[in-house]
Amino acid sequence: MEKPKLLLFNKWDFEEVEVKDPGLKNVISLKPLIVPTSMGRHEHRRFKKTEVNIVERLVNKLMHFGKKGWKNTGRMGGKKLKAINIVKTAFEIVHLKTGENPIQVLVRAIENAAPNEDTTRIIYGGVVYHLAVNISPVRRVDLALRFITEGAREAAFSSPKGIEEALADELILASRGDQNSYAIRKKNEQERIALASR
16 A cells, blocks of 8 residues: 655655755755654754754744844744744745745745855954854854745734735745845854855
8 A cells, every 4th residue: 555645744855955065965854744843852862953854944043033132932932833824824835936846946045045155253362353154054044034034024023914925925036046035034144254254
């Protein structure tokens, strides 16, 4: 008997999604599941988050929705079901606007919004220098997800646009590499600062 296919929200197929960036292939997990929740089984184990499905990681990043710069506070602190529903609706909007598989749009957005360089502080003889460094693939995905969710939050904050619509727009713009995307702007800004610090 054939095993039933696991589709995200019983709708979107993971099998047709491909990661083009060779650096991110091993850290973007496309493990099939229906509801993006793993009950935190990856917690307290180093680099285990690379095995967590990429849609779940987006959901987890969305849960920081409160006061600016504060992490687990505000309306979304720990409310995972609410975050899952936001992503579900945003994916519907993405599909309606682009006609593509929203998981593929998310993966492309992450590839485009992931910065390659950052700066680190080096203190040498009491003087602080900023030095450009390459970023590890795990951190590249982390930063891309953070920029995407921050962009959605900024767009939805005190505006008539809902968070679902803001997230869908951010994903579409980032997947196209559009300069109107908050995530792409943040990536370019970070890489520009790193270039100046070489």
